[in-house]
Amino acid sequence: MNYYSTNRQAPEAxxxxxxxxxxxxxxxxxxxxxxxxLPQSFYDNIENLIFQEIAYQVADAFFGEDVPADTLKxxxxxxxxxxxxxxxxxxxxxxLELFHGPTLAFKDVGGRFMARLLGYFIRKEGKxxxxxxxxxxxxxxxxxxxGFLGVEGIHVYVxxxxxxxxxIQEKQFTTLGRNITALEVEGTxxxxxxxxxSAFMDEELNQHLLLTSANSIxxxxxxxxxxxxxxxxAQWKKLHTDNRSLVFCVPxxxxxxxxxxxxxxxxxxxxxxxxxxxxxxxIFFQYLRTGIYAxxxxxxxxxxxxxVGAPSNFARVLxxxxxxxxxxxxxxSGATYTDEQIADTMRQVWKEHQYLLDPHGACxxxxxxxxxxxxxxGIFLETAHPAKFKDTVEGIIGSPVxxxxxxxxxxxxxxxxxxxxxxFADFKQYLLTKA
Numbered sequence: 001m002n003y004y005s006t007n008r009q010a011p012e013a014x015x016x017x018x019x020x021x022x023x024x025x026x027x028x029x030x031x032x033x034x035x036x037x038l039p040q041s042f043y044d045n046i047e048n049l050i051f052q053e054i055a056y057q058v059a060d061a062f063f064g065e066d067v068p069a070d071t072l073k074x075x076x077x078x079x080x081x082x083x084x085x086x087x088x089x090x091x092x093x094x095x096l097e098l099f100h101g102p103t104l105a106f107k108d109v110g111g112r113f114m115a116r117l118l119g120y121f122i123r124k125e126g127k128x129x130x131x132x133x134x135x136x137x138x139x140x141x142x143x144x145x146x147g148f149l150g151v152e153g154i155h156v157y158v159x160x161x162x163x164x165x166x167x168i169q170e171k172q173f174t175t176l177g178r179n180i181t182a183l184e185v186e187g188t189x190x191x192x193x194x195x196x197x198s199a200f201m202d203e204e205l206n207q208h209l210l211l212t213s214a215n216s217i218x219x220x221x222x223x224x225x226x227x228x229x230x231x232x233x234a235q236w237k238k239l240h241t242d243n244r245s246l247v248f249c250v251p252x253x254x255x256x257x258x259x260x261x262x263x264x265x266x267x268x269x270x271x272x273x274x275x276x277x278x279x280x281x282x283i284f285f286q287y288l289r290t291g292i293y294a295x296x297x298x299x300x301x302x303x304x305x306x307x308v309g310a311p312s313n314f315a316r317v318l319x320x321x322x323x324x325x326x327x328x329x330x331x332x333s334g335a336t337y338t339d340e341q342i343a344d345t346m347r348q349v350w351k352e353h354q355y356l357l358d359p360h361g362a363c364x365x366x367x368x369x370x371x372x373x374x375x376x377x378g379i380f381l382e383t384a385h386p387a388k389f390k391d392t393v394e395g396i397i398g399s400p401v402x403x404x405x406x407x408x409x410x411x412x413x414x415x416x417x418x419x420x421x422x423x424f425a426d427f428k429q430y431l432l433t434k435a
Contacts, residue, residue, distance in 0.1 A: 001033060001063075002014060002015075002033055003015065003030040003031060004031055005024035005026050005030060006024075006030075006031055006316060006319045007024065007028030007315075010024040010025045010028060015065075015219070018030040018219050018220075019117060019118055019212070019219060020121060022133075022211070022212040022214075022215075022217060022218045023197065027201060028315065029217050029312065029313070029316055030219050031316060031319055031320075032062065035266040036267065037267050038058070038268050042057060042268075046233065046234040046237065047235075047237045049234060051083065051084065051227075051228075052076060054227065055076050055080055055224075055230070055231070056073055058227055058230055058267070059075075061267065062223050063223075067117070067120065075113065075117055076227075078116055079112040079224065080109070080227070081101075082102075082108070083100055084096060084098055084100065084109075085097050085100070085235070086232055086235035086236060086379065087355075089349065089355045090353055090369075092372060092376070092377045092378060093369065093377075093378045093379075093380065094236065094378065094380075095365070095382040096232045096380070096381050096382060098228060098381060098382060099383070102406065103139065103143050103146050103406075104384060104387070104388060104406060104407060105142065105143055105384040105388070106139070106225070106381065106383040106384070107139050107140050107142075107143030108143045108146075108147070109225055109227060109228060110143070110216065110256075111140070111143035111146070111147035111148075111214065112147040113220065114144075114214055114220040114221045115144075115148040115151055115154075118130065118132075118151075118154065118220065119152070119153070119154065122153045122154065127153060128153065129153055129154075129155065129210065130154050130155075130212055131155050131156075131157065131209050132144070132148060132156040132211075133157050133212070134157070134158050134196070135160070135192035135195070135196045135215055136160045136165070137161070137165065137189035137253060137254075137305050137308060138165045138166065138169045138304050138305035138384075138388075139169060139305050139383070139384055140214075140215060140216075140305075141160055141165075141173040142173045144156060144214040144221075145158055145173040145176055146172065148214070149176055149178060149179065149180060150178060151179070154179060155180075156179060156180050156181070158180065158181070158182045158183065159185050159195055159196060160173070160184060160185065160189075160192060161187055161189050162184045162185060164188065164304060165304060166389050166390075166391075166392070167411075168389075168390060168403075168407055168410065169388055171415065174415045174417045175414060175415060175416065176413075182416065182417040182418065183417065184419050185420045185421070185422055186419070186421050187421075189307055190298050190308065190310055194422075194424075195422065195424055196213060196215065198428075199424075200213065202424075205432065208432060209432075209435050215256075216256025216257070217312050217313070222257075222259060222313065223260060225260035225261075226263050226264045229260065229261045229264040229271070232248075232379050233269060236377070240377065244375055244377040245272035245375060245376045246271055246272055246377055246378075247271070247273055247274070247275065247371075247379070248274050248378075249277055249364045249368045249378060249379070249381070250275070250276060250277065250380075250381050251305075251360040252284060252306060252311070253281075253305055253306035253307070253308040253311065254313055255284065255311040255312070255316075256312075256313045258276055258313075258317075259313045259320070262274065262320055262331065263320075265331070266320070273332065274331060274332045275335060275364075275368065276288075276333075276334050276335070277334075277337070277363035277364050277367040277380075278334065278335065278336040278337070278363070279301040279306045279307070279337060279363060280301050280338060280339070281299060282334075283295055283314075284311060285335065285336040288329055288332070288333065289334075291325040293314060295310035296310075302343070302389070303339075303362075304359075305360055305384065306360060306363070335363070335366070335371060337363050337367075342362045343359075343396045345363075345366040346359065346362045346397060356397070357382065358386040358388065358389055358393065359393075360383045360384060361380060361383060361384075364380030364381055365380050367380070387402065387403045388407065390403065418430070
């Protein structure tokens with residue numbers, strides 16, 4: 001299957017070209033020409049399939065024309081070596097726990113899949129060295145770094161805003177060494193993202209280095225995130241024999257996660273609608289209200305992975321809906337919450353239901369609590385383990401949070417990072433020294 005750019009000014013690309021390039025030459029994001037609906041028989045029997053079986057059928061619709069079946073199946077099964085359980089929290093509201101992977105965050109799915117797919121293409125073409133640039137506001141860096149750790153022929157540069165990610169998140173990508181380099185940027189996540197995008201557009205850099213991105217702008221990162229929407233539906237279907245409608249709520253930052261869900265809906269996933277839950281960085285919420293997309297500098301919140309002032313994947317949402325504000329609003333509603341409201345929700349759910357939310361999941365739960373209509377059932381995406389925000393969570397609920405063994409192992413490592421200004425000239429010069 002070939003891919004086009006959302007800006008419509010770049011040549012079409014094969015899957016391999018889209019994955020290796022990451023960003024189109026006209027600065028647009030790659031989109032598949034077709035989104036194949038899955039057969040009704042798949043949905044009729046989905047509750048009897050395991051996660052990997054479901055994911056392989058979804059993956060085949062996207063990647064089956066370009067990757068041999070046995071290779072794609074191995075990539076999917078290797079990627080999904082952990083469960084994504086659906087857990088009831090309160091009446092008609094369920095948590096999809098996406099934090100059971102190696103770095104305890106939802107991005108383990110996309111990060112691990114992309115690492116394996118890119119590794120396949122590198123071996124196939126005999127490429128010597130691919131340099132992966134990834135900007136992170138928290139969990140992307142750890143998921144990508146751990147997904148690519150030790151993969152031959154790939155070096156990963158993780159750019160993160162100094163002092164704006166939790167200590168545990170930072171430890172997960174600054175302690176690895178080997179083929180992973182962490183760059184501590186004096187700025188915000190938006191500054192980190194701007195550096196990555198500028199690098200892709202710089203002719204001199206691209207003459208010396210083969211660059212690609214592992215942010216959700218890369219099709220190999222965001223498309224696999226559709227897998228768990230189908231698996232969530234399969235688990236939910238087992239519990240519901242009535243005619244309730246299913247509503248997904250997605251804590252939203254760079255909008256790759258919700259975009260994957262919208263792709264799932266186009267493939268026939270029985271989702272009635274979606275809710276995009278924002279923190280105070282409510283650019284998308286304001287777009288829904290006004291029809292005007294007005295990016296602005298991000299502000300720091302306790303839900304730091306959602307601190308994004310210019311969500312990259314908004315371009316994909318627009319393209320998917322033909323730039324129609326009305327069409328977008330028919331499928332997606334929005335919500336926005338302050339730190340105080342997020343904290344209140346975490347306390348309430350812990351007290352009333354003994355369920356521990358992280359700050360991002362709290363946005364999702366509250367939006368379901370306030371936004372569900374009669375006859376609807378809601379699934380919100382719990383995107384990271386609460387222990388990744390230990391100090392914040394403990395300060396809110398007043399109880400200690402146990403750190404899982406996986407996180408404890410990271411905390412024992414020694415931080416290794418390279419200080420970096422937010423000036424592109426400095427970043428470019430650093431990369432050229434690595435050429």
